[in-house]
Amino acid sequence: MEVELKLLLAPEHNEQVQHHPLLGEPTRVQQLTARYFDTPDLHLLRHGAGLRVRKVDGEWIQTMKAGGSVQSGLHSRNEWEGVVDRSWPRLGKLRKLIGDDPQWLAVLDETNLKERLEPLFLVDVQRHIWDLEIDGNRIEVALDVGHIERKTQRVPVNEIELELKDGDPAGLYAFALQLLEDIPLRISNINKAQRGYQLVRDTGQAPFRARALELDADATLSDALPAVLGNCLEHIQRNEQAVIDSDDPETLHQMRVGVRRLRSAIKLFDPVAPCPPALQEDISWLGTVLGAARDWDVMLTSTLQHIDASPGGQHSLMELQSLAQQTAQAKRREAAQALLSPRYTKLMLTLGSWMLQTAPLLNGSAAQFSRQTLQQLHKSLLKRAARMNDSDPASAHRTRIAAKRGRYALEFFHALYRDKGTRTYLKALAAAQEELGQHNDLVVADRLLQELAQQHPPADGAIQFARGYLVAQQLMQPADLNAISSRLHALRLPHTR
The missing domain is CATH 1.40.20.10 (CHAD domain)
Known part of the structure; x- marks a missing residue:
């Protein structure tokens, strides 16, 4: 399960991030270009999944993210990732990574899915990465600067991702609050894939109404409070x-x-x-x-x-x-x-x-x-x-x-x-x-x-x-x-x- 906190910032504050005393010098800098794939009728999106192939340091990396939740900017999703030999998805390898999870295997078993997949949009960013250990939590900090592209349309990307590699998710909020003392930040509740799909569907910004809330019959109060x-x-x-x-x-x-x-x-x-x-x-x-x-x-x-x-x-x-x-x-x-x-x-x-x-x-x-x-x-x-x-x-x-x-x-x-x-x-x-x-x-x-x-x-x-x-x-x-x-x-x- 991938756990990330996504934060937006204005481009004029990027240099301030790169020289912030909490971060020090970046561990590495990468140019990341990813194509996101789906069917013409958006089969993967309709089932809450996203599939990309991204080039990282000369290798093609295939990633599928699915399910999970977003609460106050904290994104928690299932993630399956592995190396492939081309810029196109390898569904057979993806099935092996998913293992015996029937829900997501069923999504990939859609009729003619392999033949119907097509690239829908591209995400191209330069990523500065810091690997930190703070209060017992291992956190990867990434500053992404670039754009999302769909045919002739482009939208800018300028955001910070705090990914929890090990430890308590509350540590991500604590670190973000420290950054907020010096840098104007905003929480982002949608990821790059969702922004790309907004270009595909040309949906604009429709009013969002509360979703029905599901609780199991044996749910505890510790389940209910974060759910509500x-x-x-x-x-x-x-x-x-x-x-x-x-x-x-x-x-x-x-x-x-x-x-x-x-x-x-x-x-x-x-x-x-x-x-x-x-x-x-x-x-x-x-x-x-x-x-x-x-x-x-x-x-x-x-x-x-x-x-x-x-x-x-x-x-x-x-x-x-x-x-x-x-x-x-x-x-x-x-x-x-x-x-x-x-x-x-x-x-x-x-x-x-x-x-x-x-x-x-x-x-x-x-x-x-x-x-x-x-x-x-x-x-x-x-x-x-x-x-x-x-x-x-x-x-x-x-x-x-x-x-x-x-x-x-x-x-x-x-x-x-x-x-x-x-x-x-x-x-x-x-x-x-x-x-x-x-x-x-x-x-x-x-x-x-x-x-x-x-x-x-x-x-x-x-x-x-x-x-x-x-x-x-x-x-x-x-x-x-x-x-x-x-x-x-x-x-x-x-x-x-």
């Missing part, structure tokens, strides 16, 4: 580049949801694995920055549209649209800058290290923990639902938060519960969250409009019109809090499998 937190981190980090590069509201929304899920997960595990306060503070900071940008997106793309549909509302909307657009864009830039900051990189590295070091210390059954936790969350939800009333808007907000926490918790542990009861429970909580969320959007919009009025006094008339219209709409179409409460009280927790 890792799932949240994937949700956050797979939307990271799109938030930086694009203005798609959905990618920002998905990243903010990922942070909310992470915060819920941290709180969920708090009784058995308290998160350090400094780490919680940084997670809260990230949520605040993304939340500010998302709130303006919602008002711009959703809430203000209600005014457009009203008699005489078009003129008011046109006056507000420009101001709201400018503010939303500014908040989006602030969010992008936060993701490019050393504070964000430090957060992700520290969180990854904390997960690795904390999980082995936990004892107990994940199923038992989830049952107790869900019972507590359900009880809290019913208590808050019973206290909702129209004269206290905060009461509906507290119920919405309780519903969200319960939904996230069951989504984390859904694999341990019976399907039918789980679907019913999650559907009911999502519906309650949606109804109460629409009410909350109007409350948030009113607050944002007040801020806008303070910043732009000449637009006060249009802003007050919008505020009045939204308040009237809220009064005319209030959420039926009694009905929502009744539905929640009728819910029954699902049973474990």
